[in-house]
Amino acid sequence: MISAESAAVFIGSSIRLATPLLMGGIGELVSERAGVLNMSVEGMMLTGAFAGAVGSWATGQPILGLAFGLLAVLPVALLQAWLSNTLRANQIVSGIGINILVLGATTLGYREIFGERSSDEIPGFGKWAPPFLGDIPVFGQAVFLQVWIVYLGLAIAIGTALVLRFTAIGLAVHAAGMEPRAVDKSGLSVRGIRYGAVTFTGLMSALGGTFLSIGDIHTFTEGMTRGAGYLAIAAVIFGNWRIGRTIGACLLFGAATALQFQLPAMGVDIPNALLIMLPYLLAFLAVAGLVGRQSAPASLTVPW
Amino acid sequence: MPDSLLTLTGVTKRFGALTALNAVSLDIAPGEIHCLLGENGAGKSTLCNVIFGIHPPDEGVMSLNGVPYRPAGPADALRLGIAMVHQHFSLVPDLTVVDNLLLGQARGILDRRACAVRVEELSAEYGLALAPFARIQDLSVGERQRVEIVKCLMRNPRLLVLDEPTAVLLPPEIAALIDVCRRVAARGCGVMLVTHKLAEIKSAATRATVLRGGKTVAVSSNPAEEIGVLVRAMIQRELGPLGHAAEAALGLSDPTPAEARAAERPHDIVAQIDGLSFLDSQGVKRLDNVTIEIGRGEIVGIAGVEGNGQSELSAILSGMLRPTGGLFSVQNTDLTGRGPHDVTAAGVGIVPEDRHAVGCVTAMSVAENMFLGRLRAFSRFGLLRRAAFHRAAADLMQRFDVRASGPGAAFSSLSGGNQQKAVLARELTLSNLAFLVAAQPTRGLDVGAVEAVYGHIREACRRGVGVLLISSELDELLAVADRIVVFYRGRIVGSCPASPAYRERIGVMMSGQPA
Numbered sequence: 001m002i003s004a005e006s007a008a009v010f011i012g013s014s015i016r017l018a019t020p021l022l023m024g025g026i027g028e029l030v031s032e033r034a035g036v037l038n039m040s041v042e043g044m045m046l047t048g049a050f051a052g053a054v055g056s057w058a059t060g061q062p063i064l065g066l067a068f069g070l071l072a073v074l075p076v077a078l079l080q081a082w083l084s085n086t087l088r089a090n091q092i093v094s095g096i097g098i099n100i101l102v103l104g105a106t107t108l109g110y111r112e113i114f115g116e117r118s119s120d121e122i123p124g125f126g127k128w129a130p131p132f133l134g135d136i137p138v139f140g141q142a143v144f145l146q147v148w149i150v151y152l153g154l155a156i157a158i159g160t161a162l163v164l165r166f167t168a169i170g171l172a173v174h175a176a177g178m179e180p181r182a183v184d185k186s187g188l189s190v191r192g193i194r195y196g197a198v199t200f201t202g203l204m205s206a207l208g209g210t211f212l213s214i215g216d217i218h219t220f221t222e223g224m225t226r227g228a229g230y231l232a233i234a235a236v237i238f239g240n241w242r243i244g245r246t247i248g249a250c251l252l253f254g255a256a257t258a259l260q261f262q263l264p265a266m267g268v269d270i271p272n273a274l275l276i277m278l279p280y281l282l283a284f285l286a287v288a289g290l291v292g293r294q295s296a297p298a299s300l301t302v303p304w
Numbered sequence: 305m306p307d308s309l310l311t312l313t314g315v316t317k318r319f320g321a322l323t324a325l326n327a328v329s330l331d332i333a334p335g336e337i338h339c340l341l342g343e344n345g346a347g348k349s350t351l352c353n354v355i356f357g358i359h360p361p362d363e364g365v366m367s368l369n370g371v372p373y374r375p376a377g378p379a380d381a382l383r384l385g386i387a388m389v390h391q392h393f394s395l396v397p398d399l400t401v402v403d404n405l406l407l408g409q410a411r412g413i414l415d416r417r418a419c420a421v422r423v424e425e426l427s428a429e430y431g432l433a434l435a436p437f438a439r440i441q442d443l444s445v446g447e448r449q450r451v452e453i454v455k456c457l458m459r460n461p462r463l464l465v466l467d468e469p470t471a472v473l474l475p476p477e478i479a480a481l482i483d484v485c486r487r488v489a490a491r492g493c494g495v496m497l498v499t500h501k502l503a504e505i506k507s508a509a510t511r512a513t514v515l516r517g518g519k520t521v522a523v524s525s526n527p528a529e530e531i532g533v534l535v536r537a538m539i540q541r542e543l544g545p546l547g548h549a550a551e552a553a554l555g556l557s558d559p560t561p562a563e564a565r566a567a568e569r570p571h572d573i574v575a576q577i578d579g580l581s582f583l584d585s586q587g588v589k590r591l592d593n594v595t596i597e598i599g600r601g602e603i604v605g606i607a608g609v610e611g612n613g614q615s616e617l618s619a620i621l622s623g624m625l626r627p628t629g630g631l632f633s634v635q636n637t638d639l640t641g642r643g644p645h646d647v648t649a650a651g652v653g654i655v656p657e658d659r660h661a662v663g664c665v666t667a668m669s670v671a672e673n674m675f676l677g678r679l680r681a682f683s684r685f686g687l688l689r690r691a692a693f694h695r696a697a698a699d700l701m702q703r704f705d706v707r708a709s710g711p712g713a714a715f716s717s718l719s720g721g722n723q724q725k726a727v728l729a730r731e732l733t734l735s736n737l738a739f740l741v742a743a744q745p746t747r748g749l750d751v752g753a754v755e756a757v758y759g760h761i762r763e764a765c766r767r768g769v770g771v772l773l774i775s776s777e778l779d780e781l782l783a784v785a786d787r788i789v790v791f792y793r794g795r796i797v798g799s800c801p802a803s804p805a806y807r808e809r810i811g812v813m814m815s816g817q818p819a
Contacts, residue, residue, distance in 0.1 A: 166414055167412060167413050167414060168406065168410040168413075168414060171399075171403055171406060171407050171410070172407065174396070175396045175399070175407050178396045178397065178398060178399075179395065179397065181392075181394040182394040182395055182396050182404070182407060183407065183408065184378075184394075185390070186407050186409070187378060187379040187408050188407075188408045298397075
């Protein structure tokens with residue numbers, strides 16, 4: 001039987017592993033709702049992870065690392081926005097191009113900067129539990145003791161949902177993805193909205209990336225995002241471009257990843273390779289349209 | 305005459321070698337309904353776009369209330385009180401009426417309740433019934449147009465420009481729209497109504513300006529009495545030789561009674577559509593148990609507001625869409641679910657709705673487009689005999705009056721009317737043609753081309769070809785068809801002989817009520 005302790009650990013690690021996906025996913029959701037399929041989430045996350053690690057290592061201050069990560073992603077995000085809006089390049093090809101470029105650049109940078117010191121620990125964020133919640137027996141520490149970025153991510157997710165639903169900005173973002181002509185005719189700038197949306201994706205992805213390097217494990221390794229950006233995109237599709245369902249999809253992918261560590265610990269004998277496949281298999285099913293009816297924004301990937 | 309609201313003097317607009325507007329002068333007074341008339345391609349839409357700031361004029365000046373007016377874009381036009389309802393709506397389908405109205409107008413947190421109140425006020429004031437919290441995708445075309453108009457009125461415009469607003473409306477909706485225009489004008493706002501239908505001018509216009517080939521060719525301050533002059537100016541020929549189809553296309557005459565044509569109803573069935581149904585990928589029923597029989601030499605017209613299943617029907621009959629139920633056969637050959645190749649081989653000619661997407665290859669020559677399906681006839685040992693091929697094409701072009709620089713001319717260099725004539729030439733010369741499906745064959749064509757297209761279709765009928773004619777222009781159907789079948793939400797609501805006497809009844813059926 002599953003003990004309360006292992007259930008608590010499982011929930012806690014699901015949330016922890018879902019956090020980078022959640023941040024990338026929220027960013028990607030906004031971008032796709034505005035009509036830009038931003039394939040470079042992976043590269044943006046990796047940029048954040050690397051720049052965050054460098055910043056934190058150089059200054060000794062994780063918070064400065066975080067700031068450095070957010071700053072470093074801006075050129076990448078603006079490059080993506082420029083390619084997909086102004087130059088009207090194919091969004092999928094340009095996004096994958098950026099991912100490959102960033103993988104190369106961060107790998108090179110890592111070897112140049114950290115080369116001989118790769119075993120050094122990089123200063124990272126400590127963990128924190130909200131008052132009262134942290135004191136709950138069994139669950140308190142296992143579930144709620146998390147790096148504060150996790151809570152920041154949840155707060156941004158809720159904030160984004162409210163902005164999309166109740167503000168003029170949310171309306172404009174939605175319209176830019178559904179019927180950009182209506183946006184243009186009403187005197188707003190479709191390109192402006194889409195530049196903004198892609199920049200938001202960049203910042204959110206970078207936040208997810210810094211969580212990976214200086215929040216979760218306090219180190220940087222080459223290509224450490226390992227497809228998290230693609231999973232975030234899959235989560236948006238799985239969530240049918242709705243924010244609540246996208247958050248749910250991120251948690252599901254997080255839980256599927258957490259099973260890799262949980263099941264062997266519980267003595268369940270399933271080949272590890274199958275478990276590693278699980279989140280990607282779920283993502284594949286989502287992208288293939290096998291989960292529910294899909295209703296993508298009408299002008300997704302269509303440049304204005 | 306009251307002082308001018310907007311004055312255009314010598315406005316010229318060129319697109320490359322084409323002069324779309326040539327020294328056009330025009331003025332619109334507050335409180336008047338000014339009709340802008342002209343055939344397709346006369347420059348009406350370009351003029352609207354110049355006024356609304358989408359295209360800057362190359363020459364000429366505009367002034368608004370006596371002040372020079374040089375809009376850098378639609379935002380300027382809106383700021384100065386010029387609002388426009390475009391031919392194609394720009395509404396976000398999955399949002400509510402209120403959200404569409406707030407788009408671009410609101411800042412910060414949305415106050416949907418206040419907006420709904422404002423919508424209700426405007427609805428009452430102008431007689432524009434609208435449910436503020438209905439989603440656009442659930443509204444009819446007429447209701448969507450009302451949303452567009454309310455969107456304009458919320459800005460308290462001084463000038464309201466309506467570009468071809470009646471093309472998509474049911475007859476009763478047209479009357480309601482004209483009433484709205486009158487109420488708007490009565491409040492001192494200038495209204496510019498763009499149209500190519502003369503009936504509307506008769507009932508609404510205080511003044512009219514006619515454009516032809518980008519030039520102002522006639523101005524009338526008493527348009528209701530001077531229809532004849534306006535029509536001559538618009539199409540540059542006397543009214544006499546105009547055929548019925550052309551007159552009907554202008555909304556000018558009541559078409560000929562169909563009784564004479566339908567006197568001998570053929571019993572020989574050419575094509576049979578039996579219980580055809582189609583569910584789209586979203587599970588929505590686009591066609592619901594449609595049954596039509598088309599006789600030899602008969603023209604059956606499909607009437608209805610666009611988007612009520614006509615496109616799906618023509619796609620199924622052309623073999624481009626597989627029905628989810630029912631049968632379709634031509635001369636006792638079952639063609640249900642067969643591809644375009646089999647359909648053509650069975651003697652079905654197709655004039656598709658969107659000729660650029662599926663009717664032709666615009667980058668290829670006229671000759672290639674005419675014989676793409678019959679290349680084997682012009683091949684020897686697998687090589688194309690260009691000379692014979694071009695001779696045959698030149699011959700067809702002459703028979704169907706396709707005007708181009710030659711058989712080798714790029715298809716894209718032809719005007720819309722000539723492209724359509726070329727497509728017709730190809731389809732009507734199928735060796736075993738028995739059944740012709742023509743979907744919106746006159747869309748975007750000028751009056752002369754409309755007449756030619758229907759002339760060829762009638763000629764095919766006399767040879768015994770059965771024709772299914774799908775058109776959103778009720779007047780054209782009444783003039784050309786023998787029998788009219790009315791579609792609403794994928795179902796047949798009813799059918800009747802194509803006679804002007806049934807116009808009202810058809811109008812009622814188009815709104816979904818059986819008559």
